[in-house]
Amino acid sequence: MKQTFKNIKKPLDFSKAVRKKADIMTSAEYKVMKGKSPIKRKSPESDMQQCCMRYFNSKYPEFKPYFIAIPNAQKREIKTDKKGRKYVPSANKQIAEGMKAGVWDIFIAIPKGKNHGLWLEMKIKPNKLSPLQQQFYTDIRKMDYACEVIFSFEQFKTCIDWYMNLK
Numbered sequence: 001m002k003q004t005f006k007n008i009k010k011p012l013d014f015s016k017a018v019r020k021k022a023d024i025m026t027s028a029e030y031k032v033m034k035g036k037s038p039i040k041r042k043s044p045e046s047d048m049q050q051c052c053m054r055y056f057n058s059k060y061p062e063f064k065p066y067f068i069a070i071p072n073a074q075k076r077e078i079k080t081d082k083k084g085r086k087y088v089p090s091a092n093k094q095i096a097e098g099m100k101a102g103v104w105d106i107f108i109a110i111p112k113g114k115n116h117g118l119w120l121e122m123k124i125k126p127n128k129l130s131p132l133q134q135q136f137y138t139d140i141r142k143m144d145y146a147c148e149v150i151f152s153f154e155q156f157k158t159c160i161d162w163y164m165n166l167k
Contacts, residue, residue, distance in 0.1 A: 045122045049105060052122070052156045056108075060164060066109040072099055102132025104147065112166035115146040120159070122150050
């Protein structure tokens with residue numbers, strides 16, 4: 001049989017299949033985690049959050065379902081109506097479904113010590129909490145939730161290991 005481009009089978013890429021199944025971090029993800037990424041990222045907070053989720057899931061697999069991301073800050077498509085006014089079609093739907101400004105990025109729904117759960121907000125320096133996020137912090141502390149603003153992967157590891165070891 002004559003070899004043509006149509007009948008050559010591509011070799012399977014087992015590294016991707018195994019990585020997804022085993023939830024192993026790639027070297028590029030490790031560099032992002034350490035803040036040494038050679039590529040300028042559009043969403044470094046998202047990259048850090050993904051590394052943190054991967055760490056949590058590997059260290060505490062029995063609690064994997066209770067690591068909850070709150071997607072409030074996602075980019076949305078802006079459209080223009082017939083009169084030239086700009087609007088975001090998905091925003092109204094998300095607000096109707098319960099999206100709230102100021103809600104933090106991650107909720108760990110595991111009661112530990114006197115805390116009902118742990119709220120985390122991911123920030124890359126020099127970013128700070130918005131006034132709505134500061135108000136959310138004040139409100140959740142009054143309701144006996146632990147909360148922490150996370151600026152690095154190392155800080156996340158320290159925080160989550162401390163929290164998960166509370167009695």
